[in-house]
Amino acid sequence: MKIVFLGVGCGMPSIRRALPAVAICLKREILLFDAGEGVQLQLQHAHLSLQRITEIYISHLHGDHCLGLPGLISTMSLLHRTKPLSIIGPQGIKSFITNTLEMTHVEPKFSLKVKEGGKAKLPEQSQYSVETLPAHHGVPALSFVLRMAEVQGQFNPEKAIHIGVPRGPLWKKLQQGRSIRLAGTRIIHPSEVLGPSRKGASIAYSGDTKFNPELAAAARGVSLLIHEATYTNELKEKASENLHSTAAQAAEIAVLAKARQLALIHISPRYENNLQHEQEARGIFQQSVVPNDLDVIEISHPVSKED
Ligand SMILES: [Zn+2]
Ligand SMILES: [Zn+2]
Secondary structure, three states: OOEEEEEEOOOOOOOOOOOOEEEEOOOOOEEEEOOOOHHHHHHHHOOOOOHEEEEEEEEEEHHHHHHOOHHHHHHHHHHHOOOEEEEEEOHHHHHHHHHHHOOOOOOOOOOOOEEOOOOEEEOOOOOOEEEEEEEEOOOEEEEEEEEEEEEEEOHHHHHHHHHOOOHHHHHHHOOOOOOOOOOOEEEEEEHHOOOOOOOOEEEEEEEOOOHHHHHHHHHHOOOEEEEEEEEEEHHHHHHHOOOEEEEEEEEHHHHHHOOOOOEEEEOOOOOOOOOOHHHHHHOOOOOEEEEOOEEEEEEOOOOOOEE
């Protein structure tokens, strides 16, 4: 599973860092988290088709996180998209989309579903679920936790042969999780030839928030925590006034959550490079990275044994 950091900056776009947007690339679809201005060009730089995006999660309606959204929908419409698109965001997202599309004369022909998320868990998808929870940022704001479904255990050909199932279509049925009946014998269940099911990958996305232990609880054991770290610790007070986090606070959330890996984004333009963030976070949580625009993190799905 590939995570592409399209933009890791905040506030205003700069040559160094684009505005927040993270693409989570699944087998056939892309889930987009935040859509800062310039997201379309960043998708092109990353060679990701915007038509593969099926769901967009907007953390809150500060301009740096959502002003790329109307342009994105407008281009999808220009390209005669037919695939439905779901957008999940905080209170106000519906009127933001309705008004900007109306004022810019965009009339999408595809189905556009917009959901204003509260604390509710979204209906279980077949492949994954996404939990939304409130972030602490002074305006309605959300954090998200994506969990991929468990993956069926590995097929054991030796066991199948030992039980007497001939190689061929019956193997396929068992691999698909269906029971079979061998001529003149008993029913054979998939559990007899499949290993234990494997845990799916999981990703938490903080959006903009001050230190929030509730996020750590919701994100327990995630493969990757993507957390905002607008500042480093010498600006701790400023972070708390502006309802943002420091690199150290993000790392503390990763420790509390027992996350496998931490990626810091939403870096203030005042920082010329990522060194300070990296050092500060790694002092608390070793598995911390501070990606640049267009960097990619691959995580294993299902989660590998070493994880
Ligand atoms: Zn922001
Ligand atoms: Zn914000």
